[in-house]
Amino acid sequence: MSTLARIGREAFRYTPLLLIALAWETVSRLELVSTTALPPLSEVIAAWIDMLKSGELQNNGAASFYRGVSGLVLAIGIGAVLGIGMAWWKTANILLSPLVEIFYPLPKSALIPVTVIWLGFGDGSKILLIFLGCMLPVTIGAFNGARASEQVLVWSARSMGASKLRMLWDVVVPGAMPELLNGIRTALALSFILLVSSELIVAQKGFGYLIGYLGANGNYDAMYAVVLTVAFLGFAADRIYLVITKRVLAWRE
Amino acid sequence: MARVEQPDSERMFPVWAFTLFSGFLRVFSILVLLAAWEILAQSGAFTPFQLPAFSRVVVRIWQDAVTGDLLINTGLTLYRALVSFAICAVLGVAIGVAMSRNKIAHWFFDPIVSVGFPMPKIAFLPVVILWLGVYDVSKISIIVIDAIFPVIAATVIAIEGVEQQLIWSARNMGASNRQVLTQIVLPAALPQILTGLQVALPLTLIVAVVAEMLMGGYGLGGAMMTASRFANSPGVFAGIVEIAAIGYVLVKAMALIRHRLLVWHQESTERS
Secondary structure: OHHHHHHHHHHHHHHHHHHHHHHHHHHHHOOOOOOOOOOOHHHHHHHHHHHHHHOHHHHHHHHHHHHHHHHHHHHHHHHHHHHHHHHHOHHHHHHHHHHHHHHOOOOHHHHHHHHHHHHOOOHHHHHHHHHHHHHHHHHHHHHHHHHOOOHHHHHHHHHOOOOHHHHHHHHHHHHHHHHHHHHHHHHHHHHHHHHHHHHHHOOOOOHHHHHHHHHHOOOHHHHHHHHHHHHHHHHHHHHHHHHHHHHHHHHHO | OOHHHOHHHHHHOOHHHHHHHHHHHHHHHHHHHHHHHHHHHHHOOOOOOOOOOHHHHHHHHHHHHHHOHHHHHHHHHHHHHHHHHHHHHHHHHHHHHHHHHOHHHHHHHHHHHHHHOOOOHHHHHHHHHHHHOOOHHHHHHHHHHHHHHHHHHHHHHHHHOOOHHHHHHHHHOOOOHHHHHHHHHHHHHHHHHHHHHHHHHHHHHHHHHHHHHHHOOOOHHHHHHHHHHOOOHHHHHHHHHHHHHHHHHHHHHHHHHHHHHOOOOOHHHHOO
16 A cells, blocks of 8 residues: 555656656647657657667667776776875875865866877777766765764774774775765766767767767757667666665664 | 874964965975976977977967957856856756745656756757757757756755744744745755855856867867867867866855855854
């Protein structure tokens, strides 16, 4: 009964999206707008299935996935170490924080042409872009989290004779976790933005490239299909990340 | 390395000396970075195409400034970003207020915001081009689509978090709905709304640059793409320096505005 009620409530909650989809289909079918500008949703879905069958979607998706994951893993690994290091060693903080302060507000999309100059049109330039673009939010999250780690805990660990490294690992890192995970969430969202924009601007494969290519050839229903796929993947990635975050932070309850 | 052990060591110096010293250190790392760039580029480890010397980039920026291109490109990018930011601020707060006061608005916008916020909306850029062309209207539209969600979400959460006692006491003293909104709810929600705006501002610049790169024409993004197409790497690096400067100034200005607007709030006394 209660599950049924919950399903009902969720369905009610998402009705507006269904209404928008219906409005899309109707407006396009009645040709209130040009069907080039807005192909009917049903045709977009058909185009999506076609691309899935031909493997076009998977091939380009795999390229994007590889770039996104590599860039993010580098950004998270190096960014977290840098942030915690800055919170732990004052010297690192003094030397690095002005650089972080300068580069953090830099609109990272400006780096797209430079990464192309350095690494060309392939995977390398996208991975570098995502790494550079996503590292600082992670660094700042780790830094704020590690700095705020409760002094009392640090003192008690020290009085119990914990070594420096032990303390870092057992007290500071877990304490930094919530803010660090928050920074990673920002990085995740940024990685999608940077990936798609760099692929739209210069690439020979990947989702962004596919969108640009299909659009240039006037294959608009397929273009819409890829756009919606990317949008959905970004949404799904965020939701999955939230579930993982909850798991990781379960010990704090 | 283990300076953490003596956190009081700073007090050995007078405060002004410490401020001067830390100020020097801040400039110092940036100078070191620029010097390293110049030396690395001059040393021949990289070709001038991969890494043009900083001095050459400065010369290039100077040339752009003299011909007036710098002013046009910077002005256009700023214009697009700031107009979009203003639209995001007004429309985003309006939608957020509507959602928290009106059930139907909440029902309609809530799923759109919760699904739309985490989406990479930049993927819709080709769709926006298809609909609106490649001029300012479509650039501003895609920027607004990308940057409005943090503002809406922050406004809704901020208004939900306003203390009921404040609203009750105002009501009790005979405040109208409108007065409650403008004199109690919005000021109390302002810190979080500003945080939402502070998230939106860098996004407007990121998307403005991408939109300009893809659609071409004037603007810093477009100028960088043109330079890149002609393998003119000082031009590309000049673009980065210019965009970085704009980003820095805007973010700092926003923090200053926040400080001004929240003088009455306890957070402004907490920070120096």
